[in-house]
Amino acid sequence: MKLVIAEKPSVAQSIAAVIGATDRKDGYMEGKDFLVSWCVGHLVELASADSYDEKYAKWQYEDLPILPPDWKYVISKGKEKQMKIIGELMKRTEVTQLVAATDAGREGELIFRLVYEKLSCKKPVKRLWISSMEESAIAEGFRNLRNGSDYELLYQSALCRAKADWIVGINATRLFSVLYGQTLNVGRVMSPTLAMMVEREENISAFRTTPFYTVQLDLGGFMVSGEKLQDKKEAEILCNDCDGQNVTIETVEQKEKSEKPPKLYDLTTLQREANRQLGFTAEQTLEYVQNLYEKKLVTYPRTDSRYLTEDMKDTVPAVVETAAGFFSLQNPSVNMKQVIDNSKVSDHHAIIPTMSVKNCDIQSLPYGEQEILRIIALRLVCAVGESCRYAETVITAKCNSSVFSAKGKSILDDGWKSVEKLYLADKKEQTQEEKDAALPHACQGEVFSAKATIKEGKTSPPKHFTDDTLLSAMENANNAMEDAERKGIGTPATRAGILEKLIKTGLAERKGEKKTKYFIPTPKGISLITVLPEAIKSVQLTAEWEEQLKQIERGTLSPKTFLESISYMTKDLVSTYEVIKEANTLFPSKIQSIGQCPRCKGSVIENKKGFCCENRNCGFALWKESKFFTAKKKALTKAIATELLKKGKAILTGCYSEKTGKTYDAVIILDDTGGQYVNFKMEFPAKKGGKK
Incomplete structure (x- = not known):
């Protein structure tokens, strides 16, 4: 008999229905030589500091750093009953094999393995590794169960991430809280993220707006513009010199250009798009897409890939046709070559709808899930479409000795943008191409009479971070170019939680109206970054740590080496850090201390x-x-x-x-x-x- 352990009860039910374990028991299901049980998120977690020594219940500088020689694990509070049920099922003599069916990713692997290790189970393990909760995908996964040992490095990477977060979080939070007399939450990824916010706010505060002036000539059917001028008097002189004068067309250049279809969504780009278009936070989007995954309507969401695999080329066109139906588009173009690249898919392919959407009444879904499903379907149809072709016209003109220019754009073939138009039309919005004006016909040497005006403008400061732009900054912490290797902080699965924790701990706020909300660091957040040393708030160093976790997963770096470097940094921080002078001005207490x-x-x-x-x-x-x-x-x-x-x-x-x-x-x-x-x-x- 096989014992299958899923990550959530809902997932366990879907798996049980496919493999025939339909007899419901207390905390598990049974049938056809299978037992199916479930975790409820993390059933086992790293023990708190005071479990190593009671003195750690007090936060004292003298006790730092706290570096466990042998790590302890505890059952998560309130989850003892389910842990006991799984333990009893594992001990059954008829159970000869376990199937790890937690989410197929780093965190899912950790959830199962910590339970397995805590219960000292020695029975062989197989791994269910699927990218969809559809019945056909589950059945296929069970026909091709993999060896649990194949994921040992993934587990070690996940465990190192958890231990590193514990070491930095416990020691740095206690250190700075004790030294500055109030709770100051410090985290391996959270603090560098906050540092980016604070740096952005400093740049905004330091920015000084400067005005500029552009002379524009109205030639009847279109407008040509001069270069931006800093001097208003210079602009006024040019305007007076050109007003009512003849303007001669010097050049008319027309080039045909094309815009390739967008790539499919990974989790981060989906979260960014949902924030930009719909105003959803990263956490909301993750929740909606996870629900859609569990309802078998989309594929596995916690992915960092934007491509599909070769074995999907024959099945995806039918999904495209179904997705196109959301937008009343018949016979969509399907070019699978541009979305398939095995070398750019690691654990999971890009997020796309499943064939189950064919029988889905989208109106029956909650609003957030409806909207996320629509943009995932839209992106699939766009990604396999043809390039959008357009003509770009650039006109240069001369008035006296000054040169003016105009640029226009006209669509030759909508290509993939045709479905985007349908989507935006339904929302009563325009595409950028519809906003861009085409230039009227003009010939070289043609002469027009000019009506001159001055358009005033001013330079703009950097914008506050939104969920969209902050996720982008976290993903691309090393500022890599488009085709270079990106080294980010956090993972697609954890970034949303980090943003919410910054708000929950009072280090940042979301402010704004309607769809657009901005992250603003609080005075406490700004003060914390002021006192943190570079090692703790460095985006580049944290990105290097994330890269090292990937190396552990690939087997090119040992977990011991990684954790030793984290421990060394923590020891150095505790032994060398000196309190910033006049800290009471940075962290004033609102309430009188007794x-x-x-x-x-x-x-x-x-x-x-x-x-x-x-x-x-x-x-x-x-x-x-x-x-x-x-x-x-x-x-x-x-x-x-x-x-x-x-x-x-x-x-x-x-x-x-x-x-x-x-x-x-x-x-x-x-x-x-x-x-x-x-x-x-x-x-x-x-x-x-x-x-x-």
């Missing part, structure tokens, strides 16, 4: 329920409704809390005794062991002539 946190040395502030460390990840708190005080009919006041933090003890008079009903005085001692709750001890002041 004392220093005994755990992480941050500030303790008052709120409705108690006196808590401002560093939320620390966990230190003195609760006003603590039973230790309420049982004695005393209140934990601000004055007592301040004294406890300052001296470690405080005098408490008039304490009520539940045993005797009398009152007494005591010295309360702060006895914090770093657990969930702070403990207290009591000492009794000595009576006159007596002992304590």
Whole structure:
């Protein structure tokens, strides 16, 4: 009997239906010599720092760096039941083989392998590797199961990524939070991304707009323009000299040009297009396309390829024809050569619709899924279409001794843009070609009378990042040219989460109206980048780390070497970093501190329920409704809390005794062991002539 483990319950159900495991049980399905169970995302994760030593529950500079010699793993909170079910299924004597059916990618491999390792399973593993949830794809995948050992390097790469994020995140977050007295989230990919935002804002702030002036001559049927001039008086003189004068056409050049069809979508280009056209965030797009994948309407979304494989050339034309039906396009052109390239497909091919869209009532889908499915279908039809051919006309003219020019464009054959027109017409929008004006017929030597005007303009600053442009910057961190190797930070699957974490941790905001929203770093985010050293915020260094993870996957770099370099960098950071002077101006506390946190040395502030460390990840708190005080009919006041933090003890008079009903005085001692709750001890002041 085979035990199949999927990543989600919905995926498990689709797989079970194909292989005949239709008998539903608690946490799994059974049938036809198969058991099918599922994870719920990550069932196993790297253990927290305090699992290595209880002292790490407190955030203290003296304990850094924290570098586990032997890594520990724990069952994710709230997922113990499903983990137990899988463990019991693995132990069954009739189960002789496991099938890893988690998502076919780096993270999916990690999800399965951590469960397998945590449960100390030794049974042989096969791997289901598919790019579509269609029944035919699942069935084909089970007929061609691969050896689990073939994906050992993929697993090692995923594990190194998780460990590197743990090392940098735990140590750098604690280091800067402790040194600057408030929670400062630092991440291996998150911080360089924030650094790009801050640099962009600095460039915008430093930009100084300069005006320019262009003299334009209206020749009746079209306009010619001179060069941009910085001097307004010079433009006014030229305008006066040309107004009402004869203008002679010097040259008329017409060239036929073509625009190739766009490439298919990988996840990042889909997220960028959805943000540009529809205003969806990267996270929203990932959610919509993942849902479409699980509904068997599109292929696997977490891909970095924009091409298809040779074995798809006979099946995709039927998908193209179905996709074209979305736009009422009959007999679409299909040129498969331009979308097929085996050398540019690694784990998964580009995202395209599946044949299941043929029976899909698109109107029944949620709005976001409808729109994403439409643009995926549109891109497939465009990508296999013919080039768009157009004529570009350039006219130069002379008035007195000054040269003016005009450029026009007229479509000769829409090619792939014909379907784009249909899509935009449905949205009541125009294509760029429809906006571009064609020039009227003009001959060399022809003379016109000019009406001159001055058009004023000004230079524009760089634009704030959107999801679209920030994803592009993350993908191409080394600024490679189109055909060069791109070295990015993060992966297609993780970038959306990184952007959302920047917002969640208060380091950045999304601002704007309607579809276009911009990323703006908060004052806290700007201050954090100000104090971070280059090693932590360097986009280039992080891109190199991502490249090294790919090398681990290819077997050209050892995991040990990679993690040693991360550990060395972390040790160096802790030992050499010096606090920036006047840091209190960078990280001002909005609430008055009543004392220093005994755990992480941050500030303790008052709120409705108690006196808590401002560093939320620390966990230190003195609760006003603590039973230790309420049982004695005393209140934990601000004055007592301040004294406890300052001296470690405080005098408490008039304490009520539940045993005797009398009152007494005591010295309360702060006895914090770093657990969930702070403990207290009591000492009794000595009576006159007596002992304590």
